[in-house]
Each structure stands twice: as structure tokens, then as C-alpha cells.
Amino acid sequence: MAIPHTLDPAQARTRLQELTVLDVRTPGEYAAGHLPGALNIPLDQISRALPDIRHAADRRGILVVCASGARSDRACRTLAEHGITAATLTGGTGAWSAAGHGLHRPERPFRTTWGMERQVRLTAGALVLAGFGLGVIHPAFRFLSVAVAGGLAYSALSDTCGMAAVLARLPHNRPRRGDLDAARAALRSD
Incomplete structure (x- = not known):
């Protein structure tokens, strides 16, 4: 058909x-x-x-x-x-x-289980906040926030999501x- x-x-x-x-x-x-x-x-x-x-x-x-x-x-x-x-x-x-x-x-x-988009938002937000917070201790930690932002931009441009692929492998997301x-x-x- x-x-x-x-x-x-x-x-x-x-x-x-x-x-x-x-x-x-x-x-x-x-x-x-x-x-x-x-x-x-x-x-x-x-x-x-x-x-x-x-x-x-x-x-x-x-x-x-x-x-x-x-x-x-x-x-x-x-x-x-x-x-x-x-x-x-x-x-x-x-x-x-x-x-x-x-x-x-x-x-x-x-x-x-939360939807994958919600899991990605939580993880990305937590990583950005961690990078920003740890940046107070040492400025190099701010690159974590930059890396996440770059990953999100790439995700939008390529219509793929590496973070979602990683999160999908976690035990709570497995069959x-x-x-x-x-x-x-x-x-x-x-």
C-alpha cells in the first residue's frame, strides 16, 4: 500500500x-x-x-x-x-x-518518565547553572555553559540532539x- x-x-x-x-x-x-x-x-x-x-x-x-x-x-x-x-x-x-x-x-x-524534551531542558539548564556557579571558583568552568549553549545551537541547526541520545540510554528511559x-x-x- x-x-x-x-x-x-x-x-x-x-x-x-x-x-x-x-x-x-x-x-x-x-x-x-x-x-x-x-x-x-x-x-x-x-x-x-x-x-x-x-x-x-x-x-x-x-x-x-x-x-x-x-x-x-x-x-x-x-x-x-x-x-x-x-x-x-x-x-x-x-x-x-x-x-x-x-x-x-x-x-x-x-x-x-518525563518527555525527552523536558529531560533535555532540565539537564541543559542544570549544566549551564553549574558552569556559571563553578565559574565563581575558577573562570574555566564557564566553558561548561558555553559548551552547552553551543550544543543547543548545533542541535537546533542540525535537528539532532546528542544530549537526548545520551539521556535515552539512562535506565529510566530503557524498555x-x-x-x-x-x-x-x-x-x-x-
Whole structure:
């Protein structure tokens, strides 16, 4: 089934039943609310799931979703490099929710994790404050603030985020044992 490279929330909603939806956010972000029926395959786990995604793509169109569209766009490029056609949801779950479409939240208790953007803001702010505060002790510590500012500027220009990539590897952002395997099994059986 041919689908456009991008779908806006209205287009995605009308086609949701004919698509396999992959949410590439961290498990905590996914648990905080995701598109109905979405499977959680974190961006850094896409390579592990390629055979299963290819199997699902042979039967249905693939829609890749994240918080804003940046990570899902990277996931779509990775899939395209492996011959798998997928679309991304323009504006991500933020746009989906803003359009008035509901997000599914699991019934089972799940540890609450902040969204990646919020984690980056906290970490960047804390590092800037630390650099500024420690700069009173020794001026060289101010370079920490300069480095973070430069990293944020580069992040905006390149539409990537090294800090988010590092934070995604922290234990609270990792899939629980079996969750990734369950999502991969669902891709094979759908």
C-alpha cells in the first residue's frame, strides 16, 4: 500500500486502521500517551526490529510517530535505507493531541518518565547553572555553559540532539524486559 512520506493528524486518523503505527519514543514517553494501537520500538532499537518491521510492511503501511516528528523522520530514513517505506506523523503526538485526537495510556501502573524534551531542558539548564556557579571558583568552568549553549545551537541547526541520545540510554528511559520482544512479536503476527 502506497502512503505519502508524511501524514498530518487528520490524514493519519482516517487511515489508522490500515496502518501499523510504530512509536519511536522512549518507553516512558510512550507510556505517558501514544496513538491507539501504536507499538513502542524506541529509535535506538529500530535496527534490532528491522526484520519484524519489514514483515509488517509487507502487509500494511507503516506510520512512524514520536513527540514532534524529528525522531520519526530519522527512523523513516533508517527504514528507507533498508528498503522499507514508511510515513511520519507531522508534528508527532503533540500535533495529534492538539488536533483533539485521544492518546492511549496503559492501564497497568508504569513508572512515570518525563518527555525527552523536558529531560533535555532540565539537564541543559542544570549544566549551564553549574558552569556559571563553578565559574565563581575558577573562570574555566564557564566553558561548561558555553559548551552547552553551543550544543543547543548545533542541535537546533542540525535537528539532532546528542544530549537526548545520551539521556535515552539512562535506565529510566530503557524498555522493560520483554516489552521490545512483545512489540516485535506483534509486528510479526499482525
